[in-house]
Amino acid sequence: xxxxxxxxxxxxxxxxxxxxxxxxxxxxxxxxxxxxxxxxxxxxxxxxxxxxxxxxxxxxxxxxxxxxxxxxxxxxxxxxxxxxxxxxxxxxxxxxxxxxxxxxxxxxxxxxxxxxxxxxxxxxxxxxxxxxxxxxxxxxxxxxxxxxxxxxxxxxxxxxxxxxxxxxxxxxxxxxxxxxxxxxxxxxxxxxxxxxxxxxxxxxxxxxxxxxxxxxxxxxxxxxxxxxxxxxxxxxxxxxxxxxxxxxxxxxxxxxxxxxxxxxxxxxxxxxxxxxxxxxxxxxxxxxxxxxxxxxxxxxxxxxxxxxxxxxxxxxxxxxxxxxxxxxxxxxxxxxxxxxxxxxxxxxxxxxxxxxxxxxxxxxxxxxxxxxxxxxxxxxxxxxxxxxxxxxxxxxxxxxxxxxxxxxxxxxxxxxxxxxxxxxxxxxxxxxxxxxxxxxxxxxxxxxxxxxxxxxxxxxxxxxxxxxxxxxxxxxxxxxxxxxxxxxxxxxxxxxxxxxxxxxxxxxxxxxxxxxxxxxxxxx
Numbered sequence: 001x002x003x004x005x006x007x008x009x010x011x012x013x014x015x016x017x018x019x020x021x022x023x024x025x026x027x028x029x030x031x032x033x034x035x036x037x038x039x040x041x042x043x044x045x046x047x048x049x050x051x052x053x054x055x056x057x058x059x060x061x062x063x064x065x066x067x068x069x070x071x072x073x074x075x076x077x078x079x080x081x082x083x084x085x086x087x088x089x090x091x092x093x094x095x096x097x098x099x100x101x102x103x104x105x106x107x108x109x110x111x112x113x114x115x116x117x118x119x120x121x122x123x124x125x126x127x128x129x130x131x132x133x134x135x136x137x138x139x140x141x142x143x144x145x146x147x148x149x150x151x152x153x154x155x156x157x158x159x160x161x162x163x164x165x166x167x168x169x170x171x172x173x174x175x176x177x178x179x180x181x182x183x184x185x186x187x188x189x190x191x192x193x194x195x196x197x198x199x200x201x202x203x204x205x206x207x208x209x210x211x212x213x214x215x216x217x218x219x220x221x222x223x224x225x226x227x228x229x230x231x232x233x234x235x236x237x238x239x240x241x242x243x244x245x246x247x248x249x250x251x252x253x254x255x256x257x258x259x260x261x262x263x264x265x266x267x268x269x270x271x272x273x274x275x276x277x278x279x280x281x282x283x284x285x286x287x288x289x290x291x292x293x294x295x296x297x298x299x300x301x302x303x304x305x306x307x308x309x310x311x312x313x314x315x316x317x318x319x320x321x322x323x324x325x326x327x328x329x330x331x332x333x334x335x336x337x338x339x340x341x342x343x344x345x346x347x348x349x350x351x352x353x354x355x356x357x358x359x360x361x362x363x364x365x366x367x368x369x370x371x372x373x374x375x376x377x378x379x380x381x382x383x384x385x386x387x388x389x390x391x392x393x394x395x396x397x398x399x400x401x402x403x404x405x406x407x408x409x410x411x412x413x414x415x416x417x418x419x420x421x422x423x424x425x426x427x428x429x430x431x432x433x434x435x436x437x438x439x440x441x442x443x444x445x446x447x448x449x450x451x452x453x454x455x456x457x458x459x460x461x462x463x464x465x466x467x468x469x470x471x472x473x474x475x476x477x478x479x480x481x482x483x484x485x486x487x488x489x490x491x492x493x494x495x496x497x498x499x500x501x502x503x504x505x506x507x508x509x510x511x512x513x514x515x516x517x518x519x520x521x522x523x524x
Contacts, residue, residue: 037234041227049219057212064204068197072170073158076116076190080156080174084188088176092185096122099186103129106188119189121146123179128186138164145173146187160194168194233263237270249278295337298330340468354397354479361392361401361433361500362426368405369424372413380418387426392433394502400476407469408437408496415494416441433502438495444488452486 084106091102103120110118113131122128125140140146149157155175163169172190179185236253243251252274253267305323312320346352369385376383412422420440427434444452453474470486477484481501488494 037231038224038227041223046220046223050216053212053215053219057208060208061205065201068201069160069170072192072194072197073172076170076172076192077156077158079110079112079116079118079190080172080188084174085177088186088188092177092179096124096128099123100128107131115192117189117191119191121187121189123183123185125184127189143173143189145171145189146175149173149175149187150184163191168198170194230263233267237267240270240274244274244277249274249281295334298333301330302327340472352475352479354400356395356397358393359396359398359401361394361396361502362387363391364398364401365405365424365426365435368402368409371406372409372422375413376422379413379416381413381416382419382421384421384423386424388428390428391505392426392428392500392502393505394433394480394500396480396500397476401480404473404476404498405435407473408498411469412437412439412441412494412496415439415443428502428505431501431504433500435498435500436495437498438493440493443490443492443494444486445490449486449488453484 087106088102091099094102099122100120103122106120107113107118107129110116110131116131118131119127119136120129121140121143125143127136127138130136144161145157145159148159149155152175157171157173159171159173161169161171170192174188174190175184176186176188233253240251240253252271305326309320309323365387369383372383375381409422409424416422416439421438422440423436423438425436425438427436453470474484477498477500483497483499485497485499486494487497
């Protein structure tokens with residue numbers, strides 16, 4: 001397979017990929033419900049926020065529960081002290097009646113019986129007396145707090161649980177000292193209900209849940225609002241991108257104008273990109289049209305003269321000579337156009353290379369000007385050339401440098417008029433060579449001037465040319481570390497300035513003829 005066929009194959013693959021991508025973009029279904037960024041935000045940010053807030057609520061709940069439990073236990077435990085032991089110690093070996101009587105006296109003297117129920121357990125494991133005034137049928141086996149207190153080193157047990165009626169209570173049981181026989185002599189139980197405390201805890205938990213729900217609601221509300229400020233413009237951008245994929249370059253993304261944020265910057269950048277694409281697309285179409293015309297014109301001439309020469313059969317030598325010249329000239333035009341296209345392709349791919357060698361830039365300029373001397377006579381345009389008679393050495397590609405001068409001079413002639421002037425001036429200043437090419441042609445409009453060095457751009461479509469000559473010139477000058485500038489005024493003319501860095505040349509002073517005559521006279 002030839003290189004040309006491979007190139008066409010690759011281009012076909014690239015076009016196929018682009019078409020498939022365009023179909024994929026245009027065939028995407030409309031998003032409905034919670035999808036895309038909103039869904040990711042809901043499943044990630046909102047869910048994580050809800051879990052974090054829930055953990056905070058749970059931690060606060062545990063803290064409140066623990067705080068109130070500790071408070072109640074501390075409050076009730078304050079009654080289980082040495083005064084209890086001191087009061088009952090003298091009656092540990094007394095009869096049951098005496099013990100019960102003293103227990104009743106202790107309960108009668110208890111000042112906080114409205115909040116705390118006091119039960120005195122006798123040596124038999126029965127509740128002898130209760131401050132509630134009701135008989136208690138619990139036995140020692142049913143009193144977990146008393147049993148744990150007997151097993152405790154301190155003789156005191158703090159216990160949470162439920163009584164026989166299912167009421168949540170806190171009990172602090174204190175075992176009395178053993179009697180003279182070393183046996184269990186009784187215990188005192190301080191019991192308080194957790195109903196009021198549980199109500200307060202429930203109220204606080206309910207308040208925390210309400211705060212949790214309100215906080216989550218505002219987080220969700222603000223998040224949805226914030227997400228919409230992103231999703232809505234992104235959807236507009238996506239819709240605009242679909243229109244661009246369809247080839248509509250007249251669309252623009254409406255800027256919210258609220259803030260100079262990333263979305264606004266993205267919208268502005270895309271609008272700028274659309275404008276650039278539209279301009280590039282127009283330039284591309286103009287380029288294709290121009291190149292087609294540039295190719296068609298010489299091909300038509302070559303074909304026409306070829307058919308004519310075929311019919312002449314050598315009868316008219318003058319017409320044959322003229323036809324041959326036309327064919328050669330038009331073939332040269334085609335060759336030049338093809339070379340420009342190849343140079344542009346190399347420039348676009350970054351493959352434009354230079355064959356550097358030591359050259360005299362002014363010598364290359366002399367040859368280019370000499371080539372245009374004949375054309376100046378034919379077109380009726382005067383050419384003026386002024387350059388110093390010294391070398392301007394530099395490392396460069398002689399063919400590319402000559403190409404620069406030929407392209408610039410060709411433009412100066414193409415956009416000039418009969419009887420016009422092309423002035424070429426070269427100035428050497430130290431290590432710099434400045435070449436000015438001025439013409440008295442049609443000039444360039446101010447709005448076109450910044451674009452004339454861009455690819456495909458033609459300020460005057462009436463004049464033949466591909467529109468890439470100056471782009472190639474600019475690239476060649478840059479590769480030689482030079483500067484390429486254009487100044488122009490409409491209907492006045494254009495001046496092209498090219499600056500190259502050159503090597504400094506030491507010029508030996510030449511004694512003038514007058515100085516020699518003066519020296520000879522003095523010697524005589």
